[in-house]
Amino acid sequence: MDYERYDRIRAVQWQRDHLRLLDQRLLPQEERWIDCRDAGQVTQAIRDLAVRGAPAIGIAAAWGVVLAAQQHVSLDLALAQLRSARPTAVNLMWALDRMKARIAAGADAAALEREAQAIQDEDLAANRRMGELGAALIAPHSGVLTHCNTGSLATAGFGTALGVIRAGVAAGRIERVFAGETRPWQQGARLTMYELVRDGIPAKLIADSAAAHLMKSGEIQWVIVGADRIAANGDTANKIGTYQLAIAAHHHGVKFMVAAPSSTVDMATATGEDIDIELRDSAELLSTAGRRTVVEGAEAWNPVFDVTPAGLIDAIVTERGVIERPSELAMQAMFGR
Numbered sequence: 418m419d420y421e422r423y424d425r426i427r428a429v430q431w432q433r434d435h436l437r438l439l440d441q442r443l444l445p446q447e448e449r450w451i452d453c454r455d456a457g458q459v460t461q462a463i464r465d466l467a468v469r470g471a472p473a474i475g476i477a478a479a480w481g482v483v484l485a486a487q488q489h490v491s492l493d494l495a496l497a498q499l500r501s502a503r504p505t506a507v508n509l510m511w512a513l514d515r516m517k518a519r520i521a522a523g524a525d526a527a528a529l530e531r532e533a534q535a536i537q538d539e540d541l542a543a544n545r546r547m548g549e550l551g552a553a554l555i556a557p558h559s560g561v562l563t564h565c566n567t568g569s570l571a572t573a574g575f576g577t578a579l580g581v582i583r584a585g586v587a588a589g590r591i592e593r594v595f596a597g598e599t600r601p602w603q604q605g606a607r608l609t610m611y612e613l614v615r616d617g618i619p620a621k622l623i624a625d626s627a628a629a630h631l632m633k634s635g636e637i638q639w640v641i642v643g644a645d646r647i648a649a650n651g652d653t654a655n656k657i658g659t660y661q662l663a664i665a666a667h668h669h670g671v672k673f674m675v676a677a678p679s680s681t682v683d684m685a686t687a688t689g690e691d692i693d694i695e696l697r698d699s700a701e702l703l704s705t706a707g708r709r710t711v712v713e714g715a716e717a718w719n720p721v722f723d724v725t726p727a728g729l730i731d732a733i734v735t736e737r738g739v740i741e742r743p744s745e746l747a748m749q750a751m752f753g754r
């Protein structure tokens with residue numbers, strides 16, 4: 418399928434001696450690039466969400482290790498620093514473990530550069546494969562709702578859930594696309610709509626609080642989301658708000674799809690209860706676009722992920738295949754113990 422007309426964004430660009438990142442904190446108003454010249458700067462960019470999205474932060478971290486190797490600084494320190502950047506997306510740990518294994522095998526900077534490039538290239542290929550597999554599950558004339566941003570900005574390109582939507586639109590199966598704004602960081606409003614408008618894919622933004630009302634209208638047949646960590650029993654951590662979308666979808670007979678590369682699967686984590694949910698600064702909730710919107714003295718609780726139990730998920734789509742009605746057995750069959 419010809420995807421070239423979609424997905425022209427490459428938010429993570431290796432430049433041989435530095436890493437160029439499209440600063441996602443400023444989109445869509447401003448397209449500004451930042452150059453990371455060491456592992457510490459990559460760590461800070463991940464921590465500050467200048468680069469975000471489970472696969473994208475793993476890819477950026479892999480390049481951070483390459484920078485450390487090129488500069489002959491402590492690789493153990495670089496690995497530890499990068500690993501500490503954010504706790505929930507297992508893609509970060511997966512990518513660093515893969516780089517660590519190459520280091521243990523004696524890889525030099527050039528070999529590590531090839532490994533990081535392979536991680537990035539594999540992610541793009543996985544997204545295009547997932548797009549085809551996920552789109553095939555969607556009946557013609559369907560409407561879909563997505564949450565957060567899971568597109569080219571969050572990956573090596575094409576996207577996970579947004580990749581399924583791109584493929585479903587290209588195949589003529591998806592006729593209506595809705596994107597939730599995704600408070601408080603607004604990945605849906607600021608990033609997903611930016612990608613869809615650039616692709617020329619008609620889409621409607623909705624308030625997060627409008628999702629159940631949309632499902633009740635009959636306009637959508639699928640909720641399609643990404644993931645930050647999929648536990649061994651299929652429980653899935655994703656952007657805050659995903660869990661309540663799954664509950665509402667179940668109530669309204671709307672199907673629920675998780676699209677994520679196998680680098681998001683964590684068979685060492687037994688259930689969703691064991692996933693570390695990132696709590697971010699409450700200031701992100703008390704302000705909008707940098708302007709405080711809540712009375713001084715107010716407090717906030719700002720978990721940025723939640724866990725959807727496997728029982729509320731109709732399909733988990735990875736590049737290895739589709740698991741319908743995910744369970745521990747089904748996960749073990751596809752990913753081993």
Ligand SMILES: CSC[C@H]1O[C@H](OP(=O)(O)O)[C@H](O)[C@@H]1O
Pocket residue numbers: 469470471472564565566567568571572577578604642643644645655656657721
């Ligand atoms: C394919 S991106 C997966 C996942 O990452 C996002 O989180 P964040 O924007 O905080 O990095 C979101 O949960 C996406 O669904």
